[in-house]
Amino acid sequence: MKYLLVLIVIAIAIGVWRSQRRDEKGQRQQAAPRRGPAVAAPQDMVECAHCGLHLPRSEAIEAGGRSYCSAEHRALAQRR
């Protein structure tokens, strides 16, 4: 009989936990509707001509048709 009571308590706890999770999920979806990109749109990746690091084109420094990860690497590459 004791075990039955424990089982019932566990079942109720799981039920409460699951319903709370469902509520959180619903609230999150309401707060952030699925319209519009949830993640940033994919960007072109470019390779630093000096060290080979891949980075988004928006963060790269373009010089002479080549891309660099930083102004320092642009300067180093141009010095050669």
Ligand SMILES: [Zn+2]
């Ligand atoms: Zn670099």
